[in-house]
Amino acid sequence: MKAAQKDPITRLVNAFRQLPGVGERTATRLAFFVLNESDEISRELADALVDVKEKVGLCEDCCNLTDRDRCAICEDARRDRSLVCVVERTQDLRAIERTGDYGGTYHVLHGLISPLDGVGPDDIYVRQLITRLQKTGGEEAIEEVIVATSPSVDGEATALYLQRLLEPLGVRVTRIASGIPIGSDLEYADKVTLARALEQRRQM
Amino acid sequence: MKAAQKDPITRLVNAFRQLPGVGERTATRLAFFVLNESDEISRELADALVDVKEKVGLCEDCCNLTDRDRCAICEDARRDRSLVCVVERTQDLRAIERTGDYGGTYHVLHGLISPLDGVGPDDIYVRQLITRLQKTGGEEAIEEVIVATSPSVDGEATALYLQRLLEPLGVRVTRIASGIPIGSDLEYADKVTLARALEQRRQM
Numbered sequence: 001m002k003a004a005q006k007d008p009i010t011r012l013v014n015a016f017r018q019l020p021g022v023g024e025r026t027a028t029r030l031a032f033f034v035l036n037e038s039d040e041i042s043r044e045l046a047d048a049l050v051d052v053k054e055k056v057g058l059c060e061d062c063c064n065l066t067d068r069d070r071c072a073i074c075e076d077a078r079r080d081r082s083l084v085c086v087v088e089r090t091q092d093l094r095a096i097e098r099t100g101d102y103g104g105t106y107h108v109l110h111g112l113i114s115p116l117d118g119v120g121p122d123d124i125y126v127r128q129l130i131t132r133l134q135k136t137g138g139e140e141a142i143e144e145v146i147v148a149t150s151p152s153v154d155g156e157a158t159a160l161y162l163q164r165l166l167e168p169l170g171v172r173v174t175r176i177a178s179g180i181p182i183g184s185d186l187e188y189a190d191k192v193t194l195a196r197a198l199e200q201r202r203q204m
Numbered sequence: 205m206k207a208a209q210k211d212p213i214t215r216l217v218n219a220f221r222q223l224p225g226v227g228e229r230t231a232t233r234l235a236f237f238v239l240n241e242s243d244e245i246s247r248e249l250a251d252a253l254v255d256v257k258e259k260v261g262l263c264e265d266c267c268n269l270t271d272r273d274r275c276a277i278c279e280d281a282r283r284d285r286s287l288v289c290v291v292e293r294t295q296d297l298r299a300i301e302r303t304g305d306y307g308g309t310y311h312v313l314h315g316l317i318s319p320l321d322g323v324g325p326d327d328i329y330v331r332q333l334i335t336r337l338q339k340t341g342g343e344e345a346i347e348e349v350i351v352a353t354s355p356s357v358d359g360e361a362t363a364l365y366l367q368r369l370l371e372p373l374g375v376r377v378t379r380i381a382s383g384i385p386i387g388s389d390l391e392y393a394d395k396v397t398l399a400r401a402l403e404q405r406r407q408m
Binding site for chain 2: 007008009011012014015016018019020021026028029030031032033034035039041042043044045046047048049050051052053055056065066067072089090091094
């Protein structure tokens with residue numbers, strides 16, 4: 001028996017349920033919220049959803065998500081082009097931007113090398129970083145690449161791979177520090193982090 | 205200074221933030237989820253959002269939300285039309301339907317009488333219930349109205365109002381029971397609920 005076309009409310013509930021962390025109860029609450037609120041809220045969300053998929057692509061320099069050819073950071077003349085911070089995802093780039101402490105440019109890999117999951121260097125945006133390194137020179141030459149992938153197994157593997165790949169090209173490769181988070185209690189730090197923090201102690 | 209047109213990602217994050225219980229962090233997570241997933245998910249949600257606002261209106265009999273003239277429950281010939289359960293919102297109707305225990309019809313008020321908030325009987329769908337009572341007769345005559353509003357101040361006020369309004373029309377008006385929830389511990393019941401449960405004790 002073919003089911004009848006789902007009614008619009010059930011359809012909306014099911015559409016919300018596709019989102020991460022949204023179960024039936026939340027999806028129903030969101031659907032009735034939309035139903036009870038002004039048309040504007042649902043129209044805005046609907047437009048933004050279509051728009052983002054149509055207009056957003058990768059920056060031709062750094063692979064950041066953007067609706068232009070080059071992202072706002074690469075377009076910004078005040079950014080230090082000799083410095084490139086390599087991150088796994090656009091979200092990580094945004095997190096670093098929020099600190100307000102970084103004035104260089106970025107490169108977004110859109111993934112990490114993961115031998116266990118069968119993800120190799122060609123499956124993420126490594127090639128684009130090499131091309132960029134080879135293309136730039138003179139005043140715009142890249143002097144340092146900061147590998148800011150997470151200190152996870154895949155993040156470390158990716159960092160190691162990039163170090164071996166980039167150092168022969170005459171670029172300084174650095175890694176973000178890992179250790180005890182600021183403001184957290186030593187007592188509750190996991191032992192791997194604590195061991196790392198001890199190992200990477202520095203002169204005061 | 206007029207701000208430049210927001211980029212599509214920020215626009216989507218802001219649109220998600222309009223939803224209840226969605227803060228900046230969740231909105232960002234949802235936006236990047238949509239960006240990374242197939243077009244289908246965002247397209248489906250966008251379509252459902254537009255659809256629901258365009259197609260869903262009130263059932264001409266019971267004021268339930270529906271995309272037809274009459275809702276599926278009012279259209280169902282097997283439902284007992286002599287019995288009308290009055291609820292505050294469509295969500296409450298759905299909760300009762302989920303029990304699978306109720307074979308009558310409904311009336312959705314879309315609100316409660318709330319003197320403190322300045323909501324009177326004319327601000328909710330009471331008139332439609334009266335019209336329906338007066339219109340129906342013979343085999344379809346309404347014999348009992350179950351007031352299933354919440355046992356809150358406004359819910360009780362609305363129930364009392366409906367009782368005074370409907371009883372003179374020759375309809376039996378009943379109220380859902382309130383008391384200790386099934387499976388919960390007497391020890392932890394709030395004292396108002398416990399007092400009510402004692403007061404409304406019944407012969408075994």
